[in-house]
Amino acid sequence: MxxxxxxxxxxFKYKNKTIFENLNFKAERYKFITVLGxxxxxxxTLMKLLLGEERPNSVIMLxxxxxxxxxxxxxxxxxxxxxxxxxxxxxxxxxIDELTxxxxxxxxxxxxxxxxxxxxxxxxxIKDLLNRDIDTLNNSEKVLVAIAAALVLKPRxxxxxxxxxxxSKDVKNRVIExxxxxxxxxxxxxLYFTHNVEDSLYADDVFVISDKKIVSYDTKEELFKxxxxxxxxxxxxxxxxxxxxxxxxxxxxxxxxxDAEKLVDDLWx
Amino acid sequence: MxxxxxxxxxxxxxxxxxxxxxxxxxxxMIKNNEITSFIGNSSSGKTxxxxxxxxxxxPTNGEIKFGNITISxxxxxxxxxxxxxxIGLVNPNTDTVFWTTSVKxxxxxxxxKSGSEVKDKDKRIKDSLKVAGLGEEYLNQNPNDLSKGxxxxxxxxxxxxxxxxxxxxxxxxxxxxxxxxxxxVKLIRMMKLRYKKTVVIFSKDTDFIHKITxxxxxxxxxxxxxxxxxxxxxxxxxxxxKNNIDIPKVMNFAYLLQQKKNVKMIYRxxxxxxxxxxxxxxx
Numbered sequence: 028m029x030x031x032x033x034x035x036x037x038x039f040k041y042k043n044k045t046i047f048e049n050l051n052f053k054a055e056r057y058k059f060i061t062v063l064g065x066x067x068x069x070x071x072t073l074m075k076l077l078l079g080e081e082r083p084n085s086v087i088m089l090x091x092x093x094x095x096x097x098x099x100x101x102x103x104x105x106x107x108x109x110x111x112x113x114x115x116x117x118x119x120x121x122x123i124d125e126l127t128x129x130x131x132x133x134x135x136x137x138x139x140x141x142x143x144x145x146x147x148x149x150x151x152x153i154k155d156l157l158n159r160d161i162d163t164l165n166n167s168e169k170v171l172v173a174i175a176a177a178l179v180l181k182p183r184x185x186x187x188x189x190x191x192x193x194x195s196k197d198v199k200n201r202v203i204e205x206x207x208x209x210x211x212x213x214x215x216x217x218l219y220f221t222h223n224v225e226d227s228l229y230a231d232d233v234f235v236i237s238d239k240k241i242v243s244y245d246t247k248e249e250l251f252k253x254x255x256x257x258x259x260x261x262x263x264x265x266x267x268x269x270x271x272x273x274x275x276x277x278x279x280x281x282x283x284x285x286d287a288e289k290l291v292d293d294l295w296x
Numbered sequence: 297m298x299x300x301x302x303x304x305x306x307x308x309x310x311x312x313x314x315x316x317x318x319x320x321x322x323x324x325m326i327k328n329n330e331i332t333s334f335i336g337n338s339s340s341g342k343t344x345x346x347x348x349x350x351x352x353x354x355p356t357n358g359e360i361k362f363g364n365i366t367i368s369x370x371x372x373x374x375x376x377x378x379x380x381x382x383i384g385l386v387n388p389n390t391d392t393v394f395w396t397t398s399v400k401x402x403x404x405x406x407x408x409k410s411g412s413e414v415k416d417k418d419k420r421i422k423d424s425l426k427v428a429g430l431g432e433e434y435l436n437q438n439p440n441d442l443s444k445g446x447x448x449x450x451x452x453x454x455x456x457x458x459x460x461x462x463x464x465x466x467x468x469x470x471x472x473x474x475x476x477x478x479x480x481v482k483l484i485r486m487m488k489l490r491y492k493k494t495v496v497i498f499s500k501d502t503d504f505i506h507k508i509t510x511x512x513x514x515x516x517x518x519x520x521x522x523x524x525x526x527x528x529x530x531x532x533x534x535x536x537x538k539n540n541i542d543i544p545k546v547m548n549f550a551y552l553l554q555q556k557k558n559v560k561m562i563y564r565x566x567x568x569x570x571x572x573x574x575x576x577x578x579x
Binding site: 064065067071111112115163165166167168189192193195196197222224261263266269270273274277279287288291292294295 | 316337338339389391443444445446470471472473474475476500540541542545546548549552553556557559567568570571574575577578
């Protein structure tokens with residue numbers, strides 16, 4: 028029950044093409060989890076499977092519930108989803124309506140709606156956006172609103188498909204900070220699917236989709252040592268690992284450094 | 297193709313009463329057969345400028361000279377129909393609508409619309425796909441079923457197929473993984489060196505820009521804040537930081553070193569250059 032996702036021995040074919048073969052995926056709750064995958068690795072298919080949009084040959088558990096038709100309503104009620112094309116899916120004109128509409132639909136009390144809205148507004152610092160027309164927002168703001176719309180339901184799990192790439196630098200840092208705080212407080216688990224390897228540095232756990240499977244190690248430090256894996260997965264290593272590897276080659280350091288400041292301090296004592 | 301932008305402004309005419317000034321009295325030059333990049337945050341006016349250079353919009357004020365053809369909002373459309381054939385736009389982040397049901401038909405349609413004369417159309421389609429990084433197995437797939445990364449490559453193939461002189465990229469790397477990003481770096485270099493194209497890139501991916509660009513404009517609120525070769529712009533750490541722009545990682549490490557230890561590195565292009573400098577400095 029302590030896992031946010033559990034998939035055992037999944038094999039999945041789409042139009043006669045094998046996408047996953049004997050895939051196993053087990054991720055702990057209340058963590059910021061980054062799932063890395065190159066273009067065409069099956070990230071989106073995996074998301075569809077998790078959301079019950081594709082039928083798997085094995086059991087998929089999400090937050091302790093198996094992903095089957097009868098459970099979908101319950102699953103959706105506790106899961107916030109930010110699709111890759113989230114900014115094309117807005118239904119209301121105004122930001123505030125987009126945020127409250129789903130809450131009203133779920134017949135939350137006025138007080139609860141206000142509380143949820145206030146919390147998200149404050150944490151994500153979107154007060155200025157509330158009364159704007161969604162039409163007039165820039166891309167970064169639109170994605171921020173999509174994330175707010177997922178969080179306002181106070182989900183126990185949020186699934187994000189690539190979207191953080193659209194955020195401007197400061198907004199991205201703010202969003203990550205909010206999500207990490209929520210995982211620390213054991214309010215939320217985060218599943219972030221991306222091709223951007225740098226987004227694995229701040230994650231608690233990192234998984235890599237490679238060759239129709241999902242690979243992980245006990246720690247991400249160990250994962251980054253598997254250069255072969257990243258190569259096979261069509262991914263680069265994060266910059267700090269690339270740099271560490273070269274410095275190790277020249278015997279200047281012994282271990283990988285994820286923190287640039289620490290590396291500088293150790294090298295230029 | 298040399299481009300001179302003279303005092304242009306562009307105002308978005310939203311459906312709402314609110315009018316947004318995306319570009320404000322902007323003048324600049326894009327040199328023939330160079331790679332020119334524009335960096336800046338969301339709302340900086342990047343996309344408006346990309347669409348103006350691609351003739352999707354006309355400037356509200358001012359004019360743009362493409363070679364010796366001048367475009368302003370006084371032109372009638374027949375003037376730029378010919379010019380349009382010379383310009384390709386790669387914009388994977390726009391809600392791209394594909395018109396046909398197969399990759400093959402989509403590229404064929406683009407060639408037809410551009411009016412360029414192609415002798416062996418089938419070969420041309422296959423070649424462009426290949427150069428863009430998609431195999432022949434994609435020919436009969438539905439463009440709308442492809443992933444965003446694959447669609448990016450398809451848009452590049454379409455542009456390659458009708459062979460314009462000016463190629464504009466608007467956030468080309470958004471959906472590309474590291475491998476495909478490196479392939480795009482190679483492709484853009486080839487466009488410049490071998491095919492003598494003029495390339496314009498709009499992106500907030502400064503690592504990517506830093507790898508390939510000749511010249512950089514930093515824009516904010518529709519105005520130019522900084523311009524120069526990449527070493528000049530990307531070593532101006534203060535202005536990048538203040539404007540919330542990612543410093544390219546190689547440069548960022550040099551910046552950190554300068555701040556913390558007052559060690560100065562020579563500004564170079566990639567991680568291998570950086571390594572040499574670090575090695576020399578530490579030993």
